[in-house]
Amino acid sequence: MHRRMLLAGAALLALPPARAGATKPEVAAAIQALTGGAKLRQGRIKLDIPLLVENGNAVAMTVSVPDAVSEAERIRSIHVFAEGNPNPNVINAFFGPRSGRPGLSTRIRLATSQTVIAVAACADGTFWTDSIELLVTLAACIDEI
Amino acid sequence: MARPLINAPKSVRRGEVFDIRILIAHPMESGQRRDDVGKPIPREIINRFVCTYGGEEVFRAEFFPAIAANPFLTFSVSAVESGVIVMTWTDDLGASQFESIEITVT
Amino acid sequence: MRAAALLALLLFAGPAVAQPRSGYWDAGPQVRAMQDDDTANPGFLWVEQGRAAWQAPPPGGKACAGCHGDIAAMRGVAARYPAADPASGAPVDLAGRINLCRAVNQSAPKLAREGAEMLALAAAIGVESRGLPQRIATDGPMASVIARGEALFRTRMGQLNLSCAQCHEARAGARLGGAVIPEGHANAYPEYRLEWQTIGSLARRIRACLTGVRAEPFAADAPEMLELEAWLALRGAGLPMETPGVRP
Numbered sequence: 001m002h003r004r005m006l007l008a009g010a011a012l013l014a015l016p017p018a019r020a021g022a023t024k025p026e027v028a029a030a031i032q033a034l035t036g037g038a039k040l041r042q043g044r045i046k047l048d049i050p051l052l053v054e055n056g057n058a059v060a061m062t063v064s065v066p067d068a069v070s071e072a073e074r075i076r077s078i079h080v081f082a083e084g085n086p087n088p089n090v091i092n093a094f095f096g097p098r099s100g101r102p103g104l105s106t107r108i109r110l111a112t113s114q115t116v117i118a119v120a121a122c123a124d125g126t127f128w129t130d131s132i133e134l135l136v137t138l139a140a141c142i143d144e145i
Numbered sequence: 146m147a148r149p150l151i152n153a154p155k156s157v158r159r160g161e162v163f164d165i166r167i168l169i170a171h172p173m174e175s176g177q178r179r180d181d182v183g184k185p186i187p188r189e190i191i192n193r194f195v196c197t198y199g200g201e202e203v204f205r206a207e208f209f210p211a212i213a214a215n216p217f218l219t220f221s222v223s224a225v226e227s228g229v230i231v232m233t234w235t236d237d238l239g240a241s242q243f244e245s246i247e248i249t250v251t
Numbered sequence: 252m253r254a255a256a257l258l259a260l261l262l263f264a265g266p267a268v269a270q271p272r273s274g275y276w277d278a279g280p281q282v283r284a285m286q287d288d289d290t291a292n293p294g295f296l297w298v299e300q301g302r303a304a305w306q307a308p309p310p311g312g313k314a315c316a317g318c319h320g321d322i323a324a325m326r327g328v329a330a331r332y333p334a335a336d337p338a339s340g341a342p343v344d345l346a347g348r349i350n351l352c353r354a355v356n357q358s359a360p361k362l363a364r365e366g367a368e369m370l371a372l373a374a375a376i377g378v379e380s381r382g383l384p385q386r387i388a389t390d391g392p393m394a395s396v397i398a399r400g401e402a403l404f405r406t407r408m409g410q411l412n413l414s415c416a417q418c419h420e421a422r423a424g425a426r427l428g429g430a431v432i433p434e435g436h437a438n439a440y441p442e443y444r445l446e447w448q449t450i451g452s453l454a455r456r457i458r459a460c461l462t463g464v465r466a467e468p469f470a471a472d473a474p475e476m477l478e479l480e481a482w483l484a485l486r487g488a489g490l491p492m493e494t495p496g497v498r499p
Contacts, residue, residue: 091211
């Protein structure tokens, strides 16, 4: 067992890397592969995740579709990326016609402070996005294996 | 291994949209950790989850190591007809588990 | 004059934990929400497993339910442990009680304290006491056990030369880096810690604290572990049981 106690004075708030509004190339490429270069628009889906995360091992995340959309605009899939994780893919979810209200809630791992991005693919061929930049604080006394 | 916990209504009205919640006991070993002698612990996660309703796929997800240990998932289903809802998940070793619930549509 | 009054107040303020505060209140809203919803609290995976284990007879032995009946009969039990075993007078915690039952009444081997089956049984028995105040016996053999536990709580240990009391009493509510230092109560165990990504016992948490101050942790069955557990239960007397708690 390696257990470490990080005492006060150590870096306990993982600050996000400096951003110029640009998406990390790996995530940008994954989104490009998904959309085939189609424009990403803000709206239709909503990402909910706490702005200040106490422990990155399990963070509640919800992607929802707040307003009713027509059958032609139906959300077919939702894809979530965490830019600051070693592997930015989080989840890809696909919704069949019997899925009443496309969307999902789960708990995710976040390695550090970062931006989380959700992308939805709709039946009308459009792509929609929402993102949240958040802070992950680190526990002072940790007992890790 | 503990059984998964599933929460869904037993009976719903036709056309109603209802939520299914599932909590699955699984360590979701990310592949990023090391053991006490510094050896990487191999990745071992549930990587796929599928839910069918009356044989038709309603929800499917690909999980990555960023899904937290003991995965928790909520998604919704539209009540069409009385029938069986089956949830199946598969891990990195190729092992599948499933649970089913019956739903009565009135 | 005012300084003298302040000094008097400090001198006669009494014990710092007169009104114990559960670590629940030091956790963030997200963690509290996870504990509050039984369908989202991962601790219930073990509760359900423990309920099944309660009904299942061990090979050649009797199930817990065979003597105790429905597990609902366990209401209040977890809130009064550690307690003295009536047969031997020796103090035992809930895990120790389960293992005594297995040895004496169930002809079953002992369960590992940090193993899934023990944690599951302890969680299933513990959840029956949810909301009841933690209240252990302080008379008979428990009096000296608790006194030794308090002495340990106030003893500086390890290379960092810190006592439990220095963090969890004198500095409770202050921050160590980004995290609030909780009072360190025993009322939510077995508890699901996001840090562990699983459920664990109070003993596991105590061992983590001991390694944190660079002290040699007590063995799982060391008398010191039980003494500390007993003191922690007493200093948190009156706190509602929260098993299975969720903490960051």
